[in-house]
Amino acid sequence: MLPQDLKAEQFAGYPPQARKLVVAHLDALQQLPLSFVPSLLREVIDYDFKFPTERSAIDRELANLSSLSPAGVKDWFQAFSQLTLSSKLEHFDWINQPAQFVEQLSAHLWTTHQLDGFRKAAIAYGERLQSAVPPEPIPVRRLGIAVIGQGVASYDAPLFRNLRPHGAFFAKVKPDNGLELLLNAVAARAKAHPVPYGHWYVDGGQEADHSPSLACVSYRALEPARAALLHNIQTELQRPGMGPEELRTHLARLLPADLGMEGSGDAVLNRFQVKLLTEGSGSQIFSTTFAQWTAREALRRAQPLTLLVRFAPRQRQKPMNELLSGGQSNAELDFTGSLIDADMGAYYNWLNQQRLPGSEQSAFLVWFEGHSQALAIGPSLPRGTTSNTIADLGELLSLATG
Amino acid sequence: MQLGRTRRDFLRSAAGVALSTALMGASPLVRGVRAAKKRKVIVITFGGGARDQETFAPQGQENIPHLLHELIPQSSFFTQVVNQGILGHYVATASLATGVYETLNNFSSLPPEHPTVFEYFRKDLNRPSSDAWVVAPSNGFNRIGESEYRSYGQGLGARVVLPKHLLNAAASGSAADYQHLLRDNYENPLYTPQLAGGEFELQQLQMILKLSVDDFKAHALTVSSPDELSMYIARRLMQQESPSLLWITMHDIDIAHAGAYSLYIDAIQRTDRLCAELWKTVQSEPEYEGNTTLFILPDFGRDADEDSGGNGFQHHRTGDAASRTTWMMALGAGVREGAIYDHPMQSIDLVPTLGAMMGFSPSLAQGRPIKELI
Numbered sequence: 001m002l003p004q005d006l007k008a009e010q011f012a013g014y015p016p017q018a019r020k021l022v023v024a025h026l027d028a029l030q031q032l033p034l035s036f037v038p039s040l041l042r043e044v045i046d047y048d049f050k051f052p053t054e055r056s057a058i059d060r061e062l063a064n065l066s067s068l069s070p071a072g073v074k075d076w077f078q079a080f081s082q083l084t085l086s087s088k089l090e091h092f093d094w095i096n097q098p099a100q101f102v103e104q105l106s107a108h109l110w111t112t113h114q115l116d117g118f119r120k121a122a123i124a125y126g127e128r129l130q131s132a133v134p135p136e137p138i139p140v141r142r143l144g145i146a147v148i149g150q151g152v153a154s155y156d157a158p159l160f161r162n163l164r165p166h167g168a169f170f171a172k173v174k175p176d177n178g179l180e181l182l183l184n185a186v187a188a189r190a191k192a193h194p195v196p197y198g199h200w201y202v203d204g205g206q207e208a209d210h211s212p213s214l215a216c217v218s219y220r221a222l223e224p225a226r227a228a229l230l231h232n233i234q235t236e237l238q239r240p241g242m243g244p245e246e247l248r249t250h251l252a253r254l255l256p257a258d259l260g261m262e263g264s265g266d267a268v269l270n271r272f273q274v275k276l277l278t279e280g281s282g283s284q285i286f287s288t289t290f291a292q293w294t295a296r297e298a299l300r301r302a303q304p305l306t307l308l309v310r311f312a313p314r315q316r317q318k319p320m321n322e323l324l325s326g327g328q329s330n331a332e333l334d335f336t337g338s339l340i341d342a343d344m345g346a347y348y349n350w351l352n353q354q355r356l357p358g359s360e361q362s363a364f365l366v367w368f369e370g371h372s373q374a375l376a377i378g379p380s381l382p383r384g385t386t387s388n389t390i391a392d393l394g395e396l397l398s399l400a401t402g
Numbered sequence: 403m404q405l406g407r408t409r410r411d412f413l414r415s416a417a418g419v420a421l422s423t424a425l426m427g428a429s430p431l432v433r434g435v436r437a438a439k440k441r442k443v444i445v446i447t448f449g450g451g452a453r454d455q456e457t458f459a460p461q462g463q464e465n466i467p468h469l470l471h472e473l474i475p476q477s478s479f480f481t482q483v484v485n486q487g488i489l490g491h492y493v494a495t496a497s498l499a500t501g502v503y504e505t506l507n508n509f510s511s512l513p514p515e516h517p518t519v520f521e522y523f524r525k526d527l528n529r530p531s532s533d534a535w536v537v538a539p540s541n542g543f544n545r546i547g548e549s550e551y552r553s554y555g556q557g558l559g560a561r562v563v564l565p566k567h568l569l570n571a572a573a574s575g576s577a578a579d580y581q582h583l584l585r586d587n588y589e590n591p592l593y594t595p596q597l598a599g600g601e602f603e604l605q606q607l608q609m610i611l612k613l614s615v616d617d618f619k620a621h622a623l624t625v626s627s628p629d630e631l632s633m634y635i636a637r638r639l640m641q642q643e644s645p646s647l648l649w650i651t652m653h654d655i656d657i658a659h660a661g662a663y664s665l666y667i668d669a670i671q672r673t674d675r676l677c678a679e680l681w682k683t684v685q686s687e688p689e690y691e692g693n694t695t696l697f698i699l700p701d702f703g704r705d706a707d708e709d710s711g712g713n714g715f716q717h718h719r720t721g722d723a724a725s726r727t728t729w730m731m732a733l734g735a736g737v738r739e740g741a742i743y744d745h746p747m748q749s750i751d752l753v754p755t756l757g758a759m760m761g762f763s764p765s766l767a768q769g770r771p772i773k774e775l776i
Contacts, residue, residue, distance in 0.1 A: 110488045111505040115721045119711075161461070244509045281716065282660035289661030296713060317657075317665055319626035324569075340664035348707070348714055355710050 002090060003037045004030050010095050015048035021062065028065040031073045034090065035083040035118065036125075038105070041098040049271040051197045051302040060133045076128065079121035083114050099252050103245070135357040140193050140305055141379075141401055142362040144353045145182055146295075146346035147310040149339040149368045150205065159339075159368055160375040162347040167364070167377030168385045168399075174392040175370050179208055181394045182308060182367075187211035189306045197268070198305045200298050204291035204342075205312025215266075215302070217273060217294050219287040219312065225259040226284050229277050232258065251278040272301070286314040288338050292345035299352040309349055310369070311342035339368075350377065363400040367393060376400040441735065441760055442694040444648045445752070446680065447498065448673055450491040450540075450656030451704045451718050451725075456670055458729060465670045468678035469731070473698070475740060477733035478774060482746040485702040485726050489718045494701040494749075495538075495651055496546055501753030501767025513545040513555075516766050519753045520560035521548055523647050526762035532610075532643050534560035537636045538651040539628035546651075551766070560649065563639070565631040569622050571604040572615045611638040627669070629654040633676050637683050644689040647760070652676070658704060661716045684734070695737055695759065697752065699730035732775055743774055 008023045022029070022044050029037055043050075043058055050058070068076060086108055094101035109115040149155065160169060183201065190199035190213040200215045201207065207218040236242055236250055256262050256270040259277070276297060282289035288311055295309045316334035346366040353362055363378040374393070377383075378400035391399070456462040463470055487497045490508030497504045500516040520534040536547050544567075548559020607613045625631050629652045636650050652673050658666035677698055684690045705712030706724035718725045730752075733739070736759060750769035757764040758776040 107507075110721075113486070113503075119721060280661075282662065286660055286662050292661060293713070314662065317662070320628060320631070321623050321626055324623050334664075337662065337664035337668075340667070341662045344663035344715075351707060351714075352710075 001094075002034055003032050006030050006095075013096050014045055018044050018047035021047055021058070025062040025066050028062065028068070031068075031070065032065070033077055033081045033083075034085055034094070035105070035121075036077060036080045038094040038098040038101040041095065042102055045098055046271070049268050051268060051272075052195075053197075053303045054301055056136070061129060064129065064133050076125065079117065079124065083109070083118060083121070084112065100249055103248070138305060138358050139195070140189065142304075142353060142356060142358055143186075143189065143306045143397075143401055144299075144349055144362070144364045145186070145306075145308040145397075146342070146349050146364075146366040147179060147182065147308070147369045148342035148346055148366060149335075149371065150310065150312050151333070152335045152339050152368075152370075155336065155339055155368070159343055159373055160346070160366055162344070163350060163364075163366060163375050163377065165384050166350070167375050167383060168381045168387050170374045170376065170387050170389060170391065170396060171372065172388050172390045173367065173372045173374045173396065174390060175367075175372055176392065178367060178369065178393045179310070181392060182365075182397070183208060183210050185394060185397050186306050186308050187213060190214055193305060195305060197302045200302070200304045200307045202291055202294045202298065202307070202309045203312065204287040204310060204314070208310075215269060215298075215304075217269070217276070217298075219290045222273060222277065222290075225261055225273065226277060228259040229254070229284060254278050272297070286341070287312050288314045288341035288345060291342070292348055295345070295349045296352050299349070299356060303356050307349070307353070309345075311338065311345060313338040314341065363397075365393075365397055365400050367396075378402065440646060440693065442644075442646050442648070442690055443697070443756055443760060444650065444680070444684070444694060445498075445697045445699075445756075446677055447495055447649075447651045448655070448677070448698055448700040449495070449652045450654075451489075451658065451702055452655050452670055452673075452700050452728075453704045453706075453715060453724055454727075454729075455707075456667060456715070462670075465667055466674040468674045469698070472678050473681060473731060473733060477731040477739065478737050478741040478743065480730040480732075480743050480747055480772070482744065483699060483728050483730045483749055484746055485728065485749040487749075489702050489721060489725055491540065491653070491656060491701055492543060492546070495543065498699075498701060498749055498752055499546060499649065500549070501750045501764050501769045503750060503768070511545055514549045515551070517549050517551045517554035517764070518547065518559055519756055519764065520647060520649075521551075521554040521558040522753070522757060522762045522764045522767075523760060524560075525554060525558050527760070529646065531557075531561055533645050534647040534649075535639050535643065535645045536560045536562045536649045536651070537632050537639065538562065538564055539566055539632045539653045540564075540651070543651055546649075560647070563635055565635045566628050568604060568607065568618070568635075569631070572607075572619050611635070611642050613638060627654050627672060629669075629673060629676055633680060636680065640683060640687050640690060644687075647756075650680070658715050659717060661713075663715060666715055681733070693735050695732060695734040697730065697732050699749070699752070700728040701749070702726060703728050737775060741774065747772055 006026055006029055008026055011019045011022050014022065047055060047058060089105060089108060092101050092104065109118050186199060186201060190211060197215050199213065201210050203218040206220040207216055210216060236247060254274060256274050259274060261270045276294055277284050280293040283293045291309055291311045295307060298304055298307060313333040313335050315331040350364045353364060361379055365374060365376050367374040374396055376396050376399055380402055381399060454462065457466050485494060487494060487503030488505065488508065493504050493506055493508045496506065496514040499518045500514045502516040504514050506512045506515060523529060524534055538546065544562055544564055547562040549555055607615060607618055621634060622631055625634065632650060636648065639645060639648065654669040654672055655666065657669050681696060684694045684696060702718060703725045704715050704718045705720045706722050707714040709720045709722045712720040748769055750767065751772050752769065753764045753767045754769045754771040755775050758771040
């Protein structure tokens with residue numbers, strides 16, 4: 001089936017708000033190529049469980065598509081239209097399974113050497129859309145904070161190597177009450193700018209006391225869900241015909257109730273957390289990966305004004321000979337390895353933050369927890385410098401956001 | 403274009419330091435002159451997937467001291483090897499081995515569609531099965547030894563050893579459960595594929611490698627990673643079988659899919675060390691010393707930090723320049739030492755080059771022989 005044959009009743013399986021939205025823009029969707037539409041539907045089908053920023057972006061994108069003339073559609077989607085798809089893809093139920101279609105489309109594009117063409121078309125479309133429908137201005141300078149190295153007594157190698165060219169390194173930070181100061185600052189921003197899902201606290205371990213006004217995700221709180229997921233996977237793997245692609249499709253369909261999360265908490269946040277575990281790679285096993293992936297997805301999807309990510313030590317990866325020796329020892333922690341993971345993770349947090357609107361004004365702070373090393377990035381801070389100024393973390397935040 | 407310019411700069415810089423010492427004592431082509439014995443070729447894929455910035459870029463050089471200071475001075479180094487195929491480890495390695503960008507399902511137990519280098523080698527040169535071997539730690543590679551191509555295929559390919567699979571077989575019946583070791587596909591870490599094909603069997607440990615099951619298990623208890631076990635098996639093969647064509651696929655680096663940067667770096671450092679150790683083995687084995695050409699190349703890179711479609715080092719899914727562009731070094735018999743070549747080549751050029759060096763005709767391969775090596 002092709003987009004030109006789309007009918008309203010075919011979206012009966014969509015959640016109510018998603019259905020209403022797609023039906024309202026059906027005329028526009030009918031004009032678009034099959035190589036594009038399922039990617040859009042993949043976002044629309046989850047509309048009822050999206051963050052406000054995501055909903056706004058989908059609304060604006062669909063409104064833009066509906067505003068295009070036939071000639072405009074041809075102009076915007078020429079590159080997508082030139083891609084050759086298989087009849088198998090055309091016959092796929094891409095209306096109700098758009099995410100699975102996109103996976104198969106990806107495999108098809110790789111196999112037929114069309115991936116580069118698709119990639120080029122997608123980048124051009126994204127840039128054009130951003131120009132045509134610019135994002136709304138944000139009410140306050142965006143702030144990212146990364147706290148790394150929890151539990152590390154000492155570390156001699158240089159930290160923040162990737163971030164140093166972009167900010168000021170502070171070598172004499174007063175670490176006292178550092179986490180508390182940072183969480184209080186984040187809470188104050190949430191109070192001053194009360195945007196839904198606008199202020200986040202992600203913890204790779206057990207979350208510290210924090211303001212209820214923050215959207216909070218922690219590795220420890222998701223322990224029951226992680227255990228349920230691993231059990232679910234083991235059960236599925238016993239089924240005949242189960243392969244890696246089938247397993248991925250199965251995971252994509254899991255809902256909070258499947259992992260014992262139904263009935264409590266925020267439905268949107270619960271969906272988000274399930275996706276962290278089912279779509280992330282390594283996020284179920286390593287807390288450092290979980291923290292970085294959560295930050296990446298929160299920034300990409302919710303576009304928070306404030307994001308504090310505290311990395312925690314992950315379990316140690318046992319070398320092969322230890323695995324062979326057997327024994328069910330308790331999971332040991334790898335403190336130094338986790339610091340290296342988190343140092344890179346902090347860099348990725350900053351990169352992902354810089355992909356959001358207002359990046360030229362955004363601020364970022366990374367702190368080696370419990371120690372005197374930190375790095376601050378902000379529009380008024382010099383780049384690639386080292387400072388011996390003695391300051392606490394609250395004062396550093398003021399410098400970064402000032 | 404920007405990537406290309408950057409690569410040339412930092413690779414020249416990296417290798418230039420090493421070359422200044424190498425050129426003082428060595429004469430180009432010295433090993434080629436000595437190659438009177440039967441020519442041997444060893445290919446190591448520096449897998450699975452390493453980026454410039456963690457290897458040859460200035461900030462990554464600390465991770466590859468052995469390649470940088472021991473091997474590059476002896477090598478011809480190609481700074482731009484582009485993989486234009488599918489960036490999955492099995493399908494990409496199959497493409498390296500056939501000289502054609504294969505399109506098979508990366509996660510299935512399927513043979514390459516086109517004849518492999520092992521089939522060309524054995525058929526054209528009338529070599530026995532003992533003369534071409536593959537050692538691979540990942541279970542998914544059990545079909546890499548031969549295609550099902552008509553006029554090549556069954557019985558003409560390489561013998562394939564999967565050391566971890568052997569280890570699991572060796573442990574069967576004992577109290578230990580080694581099943582977790584087979585879950586080595588880092589993109590699907592909980593999935594263990596079923597094997598199908600003519601892989602090396604447990605009883606051949608004793609017959610071919612002169613290694614008892616107990617000794618094999620005991621040695622496995624001393625190594626820290628699957629690639630180390632692979633190198634152990636590769637060395638045994640060199641000592642007992644002396645294959646003329648030996649292909650070793652490394653895979654530890656693909657732990658990057660788990661998202662822990664320190665583990666990815668650890669694996670690069672280990673692979674660097676193992677490559678140097680293998681080259682030392684070449685120098686110490688009479689069947690190999692002086693007549694062996696070693697190729698080392700990653701199957702591909704990983705996504706760039708700057709590409710918003712990926713998640714940096716963790717995956718190789720975007721198809722961007724960083725994930726497609728790598729390097730290759732060749733050293734040993736017939737190879738000019740201390741040479742750096744900037745021009746782009748493709749990863750499928752390897753098989754035609756091996757054909758030209760060893761005297762077989764990879765007629766269906768689509769790459770071109772690298773003229774600097776033939």
